[in-house]
Amino acid sequence: MTPPRRPQIRIKFTKAGKVRFVSHRDVARLFERALRKLRLPVAYSEGFSPRPKLSFGLALSVSHESDAEYLDVELTELPDLEGLPEALTAALPDGITVVGVVALAPGTASLQQAITSCTWRIEVLGAPTADVTAAVAAMLASSELPLERVRKGKTAVADVRPAILDVTIEGPTAHGVQLVANLATESVSLRPSEFVTVLGIEGLTEGLVRRTHQWMTIDGARQEPVSGPAPSIGHELQRAS
């Protein structure tokens, strides 16, 4: 017998400033405590060591910022969502701001399953704009981009060209060059640090990196798991299903 389906909410939050140095795992702990502080009726797993039922989307690397982080929470009953983003923000450290909370329709795909790509603002350091521009053009023109990765102690070469969906050059920053890249997260995926590597410029390093969007593909169109600040519940119930 399957247990009765319990309500879920999806939280969208941003992470910026000093708190960008806090790891994904620690952010999960911060949310666990914030939810407890607000006395939300979070569902717990069964067993010897019950854990709150939280599931995050794709991990954000330590030191990267984000405008679009997501967290799904399973509850025993649906709380009043009015004012919840503000209350959660107040219960979280400076730099983490909850910008939206929506109720999920039953059967909504998990974040891990649904996200297909992310848009990143990536600052690269250590090369003039002209060189970076040329490297981006070459990258987009290539039909194959082999990247050597070490996974579980084994080295494997993968063609990551399919993961690069779009790159634009915004121009120079105080210390480097600002790029915006849309990188796939499924089948072939590419992380921002790997993206900098495959640009192929000797000595090029990553400056400030910020995730601006996580995208789902629904009926061929891409959309965000929660769009805009604090949309109304009814609207989201429709959209998320």
Place this chain on the structure above:
Amino acid sequence: MTTVWPRLEPLLPRVQKPARYIGGEDGAKAKFPDPALVSWCFTYPDTYEVGLPNQGLQILYEIVNERPDARADRSYAPWVDLEELMRAEGVPLFSVEHHTPCGEFDVLAFNLSAELTYTNLLNCVDLAGVPVRTADRERHHPFVIAGGHCTYNPEPLALHLDAVVLGDGEEVVGEITDVLVAYKDRPEVPRSEILAELARIESVYVPSLYGVDYDGPCVASVAPADPSIPAEVEKRTLADLGEWPYPKEQLVPLTEVVHDRLNVEVFRGCTRGCRFCQAGMITRPVRERPADQVRTMVANGLERTGYDEVSLTSLSTADFSDIQNVVTDIMDDGDDAGCGPVSVSLPSLRVDAFGVGIAAQLQRAKRSGLTFAPEAGSWRMRQIINKLIREEDLYQAVEAAFSEGWGRVKLYFLVGLPSETDEDTLAIAELAKNCVAIGKRHSNRASVTVSVGGFVPKPFTPFQWFGQNTAEELQRKVNLLRDATRRMKGVQLKWHDPKATLVEGIVSRGDRRLGPVIEQVWRNGGTFQEWSEHFDLDLWLAAMADNGLTVEDYVYRHRTEAEVLPWDHISAGLHKDFLWQDWQDALAEVGLEDCRWTPCYDCGACTGYGIEHVVASATPPAGGSQGTGQDLASGGEVPVTLLPTRQAPAPVPAPARRSGVPA
């Protein structure tokens, strides 16, 4: 306001766990760094994860920040990867609140709770841009101060510490601040004058004002040059913990730390009288926090922090008066608050079924491991160390643990105790085997982890005269146990590196001549000696040899009754003849009961300071056989006069005996 943040931030993506360095904890004060305020930087000389939970530093941090004329930040030792980058880029040690350079504070105050962190203290002072020796500091440098249990023998760092606080710091921190406020705007007053002023505060020791004469390996005398400086420095003891409900806002870090939970101190002091235990000797008498205050602190703390676990801290929490009802109340409060399941943990669980019963009842949200500390394998040995646990107590505790669903228990033992024979050592393996057999009745997978540490004699204990076992001897005993347990199914043996035990021994009872040794180890890269990957015995042995000192003299040699000990000018309230008598009792295998529940035997801790035990109930806890004065077979009550709860510390006629106080 100076901040190193713009220079630090680009380094952080290049180091492990950068969240250690950003501050931002819930509860952090980040008081505006007004230069008119006396500023303290409370520093823990180890990593953030180890140092942040330190309750002593958190308490003092709040007390200073509550003053209108002072402020406090915190700092921690940077891990080796960041230190390397900081030194390369010229970034000094910083506080985590404002990333203020630590050299800009009026006081750099360290907690010293482990000998192997001493080199880190020097490293922190140096990283702050402050000369490591007190003699080289100028008026504008911070005062480098330390407190904590290790400072009961401050001599190994006498060359480096400007001042040392002995005992409870709650009151003293304010008295030091008063002095510094008075001199804040008087840069013309020489540093030496301020140090002398600090030395006149009760429980503040200024090592540079005392001269030491030596007689071969021994100290001949320690005395202040100036007669206005006290010849003996007494520890400070809070009479009533209930007046100090700190920390009121425990720091909740952004990244996981050790003891990552709400911690509420339920009592200070312990009179179980375990003879190896320095903490139990130097923190007497027992001072319980009132149960209603404990309850309030827990309820408020859980609500404010969002933690789902609270630890009731003390040296032996199951001994807290009426502990069972106190924890039941706490759990009911948690249920009423509706924050989800709350677990209560009791560190330092007593070895009996009563404690396990509570533990099983309490750990609802998650189950942590159960650790018992019989400390020695044979009854003879346990009489010597005055840890009067019968074998049956242990077996009942283990039976209770396995029957309550725990699959593994951990047993903690010491080796290298006075008069220990191989038979005593091997008795540890026998106990473990019997415990596994009990476990197998409940689960096929039942196992017992035996953790063995080498014994280091500590100042102000009856064992302070005992010559520590050599590293080779400790290793031999570990090997005996390893061989004995190798074929015991379900027994896992772990041990502390005897080489590290040796270095703890060098520092534990050392004198001022160790200062250059510690400094040399630090200069040769010997930081983070608590971490096995960085510990390096050779650095220590080379530094000892270069300074003409031997391990034999400092560690292995038995001391005589007449010998002047390097810490004889420090007082923990304990009479030296009480400790010597207890040492003789130990060798005669005579146990001593807990004076909370039996008459006073005048160790000095109460009588010397006109204070007494503060306990809500004079009835020994059920099932607690360990020296409670009760019939060891019964676990029942003993007739003693009840001390009223929260009695004001009125002057008591000497000799003050707890049982003599009218109810």
